[in-house]
Amino acid sequence: MEKSNGLLIVLSGPSGAGKGTICHELLRQLPDVKYSVSATTRNPRPSEVDGVDYFFRTREEFQSMIQNDELLEWAEFCENYYGTPQFAVEQSLQAGIDVILEIEIQGALQIKKRFPHGVFVFVVPPSLSVLSERIHKRGTxxxxxxxxxxxTATRELSYVTEYDYVIVNDELDKAVDKLKNILVAEKCRVKRKPYDFQGV
Incomplete structure (x- = not known):
């Protein structure tokens, strides 16, 4: 049987829902999953490193990437651009490597049109009051x-029906376990593994 392509896992949700924390913990526990580094025009936060957390670009540089069709998706969010460089993602999937994208909702919907067999996961906070508290704690x-x-988060919650799964991020460990279980289930889908049972 031919080797299956990797899974494309798209993780998104309102800012402050904790999708970045969930993504980082998943990658720690599952080192074979590859993180797709996005490009953005927003300023880096104190702990963020260019090329690791994001590719930080000027608006002019980002607009050039759009014009040259170098992005799998892109969106403008809170007056900044975000996007996913295309080549590395497609190369990894074809090599059978699972790739996780942590992207905004606009970008996720673009990806869904191009990769309908992707795994789309929406992360939500337990409540809007918890979301407000998390954003304030950043202090940035x-x-x-x-x-x-x-x-924006209030509006974005209405997009949950566009996703395959929803994870309420009330406790990090439980949220990560749910995401891991989703990946296990997706890899067992018959449509992803066209086994030939003749002669069994």
């Missing part, structure tokens, strides 16, 4: 930006 954004993020 002004009250005006936080207000806009919370307004």
């Amino acid at each position: 954004e002004s009250e005006d930006v936080i207000r806009k993020r919370l307004e």
